[in-house]
Amino acid sequence: MKVPTMTVSSNTTFVVNRENLHEHSVLEQNPIQPGDLAEGEVLLAIDRFSFTANNITYAALGDAFHYWDFFPVEKPWGQIPVWGFADVAASRHPDVTEGTRIYGYLPMARQLRVQPGRVSKSGFTDVAAHRQDLPGIYNQYVFTANDPAYRPEHEAFQMLLRPLLVTSFLLDDFLAWQTFFEAEQVILTSASSKTALGLAFMLNHQRETRGGPRVLTALTSPGHAGFVRRLGYYDRVVPYDELETLDADQASVSVDFAGNGQVLGRLHEHFSDQLQFSSLVGASHWDQRGGGKGLPGPKPELFFAPKYWEQAAGEYGTAALMQRFAGLWAPLVASMEGWMTIRDVRGAEAVAQAYEDTLEGRINPDQGLTLTLAP
Template identity: 65%
Template sequence: MTTTCTRLLVNKGNIHECTLQEVPRLQEQDLQDGEVLLDIDYFAFTANNITYATLGDRFGYWDFFPAEASWGQVPVWGFADVSASRHPAIKEGARVYGYLPMAEQLRVQPGDITASSFTDIASHRSHLALAYNQYQFTASDPAYRPELEALQMLLRPLLLTSFLLDDFLNENDYFGARQIILTSASSKTALGLAFMLNHQRSSRGGKPLQIVALTSAANAGFVTGLGYYDQTITYDQLDELNADTPSVLIDFAGNGAVLAAVHQRLQEKLKYSALVGAAHWDQRQSEKNLPGTRPEVFFAPGYWAQRSKDIGTAQLMGRFATLWSPLAASVGSWMEIRTVEGGEAMKQAYLDTLNGLIRPETGMIMKTQGK
């Protein structure tokens, strides 16, 4: 076994700049009482992780896995194994799923331990959203299937956001809208929301009437072929967008020009405008002074906490579970899983995702080292 570990660091002020860093490999003797060492197996990387980097300062994403000076570690979702433990309730060999750095190891301080999960209660994470600090034991996760680990990494974090958006829209009766418009419609979170809206429409009295995809010309064929949307419009054809019906805009792209153009076209017919992601992070512009309703940031962990208080976490997870299976099956039928191994390949895959070079039908899985 090597004496060092590789991790990917990103310049927080310029996320196009990244570097591989070698750090000492931790052993059991490096742990304090109550700490656990996770060997990171692999993790997924999507445009959602670019959002974490883009909004890292705004929402504290850089705080989860601190690095030196101006550098940060982009959080990812993946699987890890307990390689050493100085906590009596955590056994070596246990496999967990949760929030990880783009690295080979992570030291955690487990607390709030149950049969199904534990929370990292390390002081630097205490102010951060609970949803990101919990680690699930695969042995007691009823939805876990070893053969579906890639889909779980790729989809579950995104689909939780999709699920919460779907719940939010339904709870607010779609703000009186008859048309739901999704930008960056080929992104996995947008596809998840479109599936859920479509899948449940008959049980919701036909609401929403119309699910509209806004996407690039290059992705239009792919988006249309899935059958999740009722209409596909490319960004250069926004004049085809129905401007006479009450509408909701869910912006996954973060493209200020597109956001402004939709607001300009719909004017007062736009009843709600949500900012969710930043797939086109470099084109973000001010959301102020736009016609119609003012855009609002939708923060999924905050809404999860609110709904958990309203109806209970168990019921909320139950609702999600009923949608997870059909959606995972649908996405699994068209998604192509691509796995890259080693630091240099991980770095290149990060840059390719940042630059929009990963096809929407591709699911990117990274291993820091071939194991």
């Protein structure tokens, strides 16, 4: 086995307190060496990863959905999973070559040891024992050289948008499959979040061919209302404090990305039985999540994207599902390139600040963050 050139002096790892997300730390661990690998294992040198409100959702729901289990560390700490790029620094697997660039689910660290299985031209699945019972979509790693959607100059957009837009795509498919629950209006909370914007774009982009929904409504903070209006993805944009101005007699579907129990409660109180369906997706306002019990109208239902992916893949086939996603990916990225600014963040101290800013909602919706723990 060749001696890899991608070596590090420390496997710097960013961790948060699972019980108190405001508490975080940087662990300087001994680096994994090529000689530490068992037969069939591969060492990934993590290059860059994105960080958005979606990653805060992973942390907020870490125990309920086992997000802490992908990259376990000693409690009370946890590693928040992120999406990004890495290079194969060392390999003891005959079908995975050193220097190969991959895209996938990573820890906020500088290294990751994986056990590739089901290796194909397009990538591999990490079949490490502790990941066997976790959702398969998160265990798949893609070889960029054989990814038809990959463009080196668009790596930042892929990190930032593909994980979010897959959720947007699955929500779009789910709502269309349900014929929008016969509602005239679809209301998205936290409407400036990237996942909500992706869903709004897809619903709007396909509305003529589907014949619905008739109205797309954005609920957002007053400070983000102007930005959301300028994008033109929604028919109307309503600040949270004007929620009650919406027509309460209009049959509606709510898709809640905010996780704000107060806003959810106001939506249910206002529309009551005219709310045909209430979907819970993210937890952008993680510290205000909750609610849903004893509300008028339908009981809010949590949308878990990996589970729906498995259902849809069984219905359409994985290849067909990916082809449909690709058809929406290109126009949406082209649209978002026109308004999104990418900010690169380097080093443990800057990464910690970026985490705090995201946790507290201080990242502007027109900004995307890519991070590296390299000094």
